[in-house]
Amino acid sequence: MSAFGKNGEVTLLPKEFSKLSKEQLKTIGPLFNKTKIELEQAINNKREAIRAKSYKKLDLEKLDLEPAEIKNRQGHLHPITQFENQTAEIFKGLGFQQFDAPHIDSDYYNFESLNIPKDHPARDLWDTLYIEDRASAHIDAKEKNYHPGELLLRTHTSNSQVRIMEKYKPPIRMMIIDRCFRYENLDARHEHTFDQFELVYIDKTLSMANLQYLSEYFLKAIFGKDMKARLRPKYYPFTEPSAGIDGLCIFCKGKGCKVCGGMGWLELAGAGMIHPQVLKNGGIDPNIYSGIAWGVGPGRMSMIKFGIEDVRLFNSGDLKFLERF
Ligand SMILES: [Zn+2]
Known part of the structure; x- marks a missing residue:
């Protein structure tokens, strides 16, 4: 309780x-009046003394009110974006154009049209995030090529393949660089959100020789002219034959x-001749035309190129990591 003020001990005493x-x-x-005046006087004197002392202190300290120099921080493109721009x-330069396909797509474009029917064991290769709420999908039911069915977050950029064939007549040279999504257990080599780069190349006389040439051309452009590529048999449901593409380590x-x-070799890309059934699904006659589908993971390629050990660093937003590029 204070001495003075509205409810002070001294104030209430009378x-x-x-x-x-x-x-x-x-x-x-x-006696009371005299004491009260003396107390008030003493408090005032003390107050003045403290005030004077702190003014004096402020006087002594030189106040630097000049604006501090703001450090200019130069931003730059994300390492994955740098890699993708270089790839594009x-x-x-070889005549490929960029194509966009939806992130949220139907089961038809992501699986069925790619020769992966429902309940096919190959579906286990893609851990898929399905979407229950149809209203959240940006797919117009009036769209000419609308295929009803379950919606999902696309697991690969290959959902563009049949879309491209439906939209353009061959010869076709298209590329897709975009995000894909998987229901993954995250670790140093697996992310739920990642980028893919994919080529769809359809013409009359294409063969595995073109695929080998394209692969080596690309790897030399990224890693230097001493780079070599080799093809290894592999299985994808939408290509036949399919190949894993290795680059010299x-x-x-x-x-x-x-x-x-x-x-002595590292697996860097996946590719193959587009399966005749997939060409048919896109309205292209496999007796006249053949196609190459070819893809790399910009994340994996960047990890090898820059010696990064954990894929999760790319989306971490860690500036210490990003400033290295
Ligand atoms: Zn090695």
């Missing part, structure tokens, strides 16, 4: 004076090291 006799009041009244430039130049597991 209320008790009614209990005093007239004689007592004659002595106590003036390489294939633009950039760390040991083919001698064999820890990164390539002593093989």
Whole structure:
């Protein structure tokens, strides 16, 4: 409780004076008034002294009110974007154009049209995020090529393949660079959101020889002219034959090291001749035309190129990591 102020002990004290006799009041009244004035005076003096002292202190400290220099921070493109731009430039030079397909797509474009029917065991290769709410999907039911069915977040850029065939007549040279989504257990090599780069190349006389040439052309452009590519048999439901594309290990130049597991080669891309059924689904006659589908993961390629050990760093927003590029 304070001494002064509205409910202060000193302020309220006179209320008790009614209990005093007239004689007592004659002595106590003036004494009270005198003491009160002296106390107030003392408090005021102390207050002034403190104020003067702090002004003096402020005077001594030189106040630097000049605006601090703001450090100019130069931003730059994300390493994956840098890689994708470089890749797009390489294939633009070979006459490929960019194509966009929806992130939220129907089961038809993501699986069925690619020769992966419902309940086909190959579906296990793609852990898929399905969408229950149709209203959230940006697919127009009046669209000419609308196919009803379950909606999902596309698991690969291959959902563009039949869309491209429906839209353009061959010869076709298209490329897609975009995000894909999987229901993954995350670790240093798996992300739920990642980018893919894919080519769809359809013409009359295409063969595996063109595929080999394209692969080596691309790998040389990214890793330098000493790079070599080799094809290895692989299985994809939408290509026949299918190939895994290996590049000469950039760390040991083919001698064999820890990164390539002593093989001298690293798996860098996947590709194949577009399956005749997929061409048919896109309205293209497989007896006249053949096609190449070819794809790389910009994340995996960047990890190898820049020696990054954890794929999760790319989407982490960690500036210390991003400033390295
Ligand atoms: Zn190696």
